[in-house]
Amino acid sequence: MQLRLRYNYRVYPALGQQEALARAFGCARVAFNDGLRARQEARKNGEPYLSDGELSKRVITEAKRTPERAWLGEVSAVVLQQAMADLNSAYRNFFNSVMGKRKGRKVAAPRFRSRKDNRQAIRFTRNARFAVLDNGRLRLPKIGDVPVRWSRNLPAEPSSVTVIRDAAGRYFASFVVQTAEDETLPSNEAEVGIDLGLTHFAVLSDGTKIAAPKFLRRAARKLRRLQQDLSRKQRGSNNRQKGCRQGGEGTCEGGRHPAGLAAQAVHGDHPRQPSGVRRGPVRGRSRPDPTRQVGTRCGLGPLHRHAGVQGHPVQAHLRPGGPVLPVPPACAPTAAGSPISWICRPGRGTARAERPTTETSTRP
Template identity: 70%
Template sequence: MQLRYRFRLYPTAGQQQALARAFGCARVVFNDGLRARQEAHAAGLPYIKDTDLQKQVVTAAKRTEERAWLGEVSSVVLVQALADLHTGYRNFFASVTGKRKGPKVAPPRFQSRKDNRQAIRLTRNGFTLRPNGRLYVAKVGEIPVRWSRSLPSDPSSVTVVKDAAGRYFASFVVQTDPSEVLPEVTPEVGIDLGLTHFAVLSDGRKVSSPKFLRRAERKLRMAQQDLSRKAKGSSNRKKAVARVARLHARVADARRDHHHKLSTAIIRDNQAVYVEDLAVKGLARTRLAKSVHDSGWAQFTAMLEYKAARYGRVFGKVDRWLPSSQTCHVCMVVDGPKPLNVRTWTCGACRTTHDRDVNAARIVLAAGRAERQNACGGTVSPSA
């Protein structure tokens, strides 16, 4: 299984200039390749092959006076920029023809030098890990790395990223060891995600919602007000933009750290984990949009899924239309819809009193078990 390991980089001033040059060259090559294919399509010409496009916008362009400065950066950076363009087109074609599942994929778009996030990707012939613990990037130099953990294997590629807050990161792609599979345990758990409580587990545990964005709103409001008063194009405005970006980055880092710790604990303690397949995009269009985005359900669910695959656990999603808040987990009788302000209710059939969220988590667990036992893979009703 391939995973990404991200570490903080601390390049010197000269290395930052070299990285900025690499970011710019990769962006120009990407845009040149995209423009060449768009012009060929408009002229009714056949689709330009990947190798022909590389000869046109990289090899031949370096010999011209207008693009001679492309030779100042590693050729690996330029080739990988075109590889990203090829991947974008393949994903677009697969989405249009129906071969790719999920939401529709748009065609590649031009990259802007004003984008807050810049990145380059290098394969093994463009970087090395030095014995002194530094990352050597071709035509940039040895960049200090803050190693928070060790890599499970030698990386196959690295992506050097500069985020909106001005921080530099190295994202390594590594192959994980199959020996990381955890020993089997007995418990299984269903999870009901919400806003009042971030997660309610079928065993009765409730994880309060940290609300990282809500807690940082006052500082963000003041920083954004300060930004609005700065003249466009001024140095003070650039500093104010960076200040707002750092506050948002701090919120995102805290949320990601919380999701990692919680998902790891759940996967470690349970053999099977089931969650509801929520329509996060639809919920984000309601008046609860800010709270939904602040919770980060999609990121947390994705972490549960890949960690379950990594450590040999079972992960499953149940139908979002499952009446989990209306069904009694004791007798499986559907008691009818209930408004959101009703947090406890009593089943009309067996007279059992339920906590709304805990009961929903137990219904999710029952539905997940039933779906797992269904050999055909179709949707079935949860059994008692």
């Protein structure tokens, strides 16, 4: 049984090679969009579905002869052919999903690619005659010899390579390799026990200790530096967009990056707070917001731990104009002198406010 494996490596193209890759990304995107537009117009005009061969001839071969698309010949033809192969595969998946032949969730129709997409990729097959040179560089047609950081050797000759540019501007080479049948490893008499821990990443039975890599704290320090640099850039500028791609705001779409949450967890600042509690001007302290109301289920578990560990006073407003009740740091069963009892459920890390069965009420 043969297996198809994928190996990813970091590549470092020079400035001229980056321009050539950007040109190849753009040509592949234009070929994909032209093919998609041609099929959409054919469907709109009631014409038959364009076959793969007819579409490739119209979008690539005939388009190169026109002045508007003559620059498609500046890149490898395999890049354009693989872009059309991706379009054909997207249509097949869409049709199979509509007819129920494809398992899993429904697949939408192909959409146009944008130059603003965070991920750009092109693929070279063996027909493109790419090669891994003896000096460790990757030779790509009409791009050049690109340096590669080889973290491990390829088990066999690759059948294709995909060059990827991510949102942070990094370049990667992804090789597809077909391996032979699984081979059983030779027997070995040596044995060792491994104990995973917190202080040390692992402790072996022979006494060897492996230090913890601490990826989280290193990423948190880097994220803090990037966010500081990002705060000094003008909103809407290109430099701020570059800082956004580097991780200053997590993602360019305005989403929350996991590293941002990790950095707040390292520094002890929980990202989520209940409504009615907002951050004050002093770091680590909170003050109530009289314009917002907390319901009976306020979910103050993270703030309980925050106040209990670091001793930060936290307060919550029950309703606009109502009394301000301090949250017990250790989840005390009842707030003295208040008709509200704070109940902490063990193991869940949340708290809920309940009114006791007395005639006392805080309603006007």
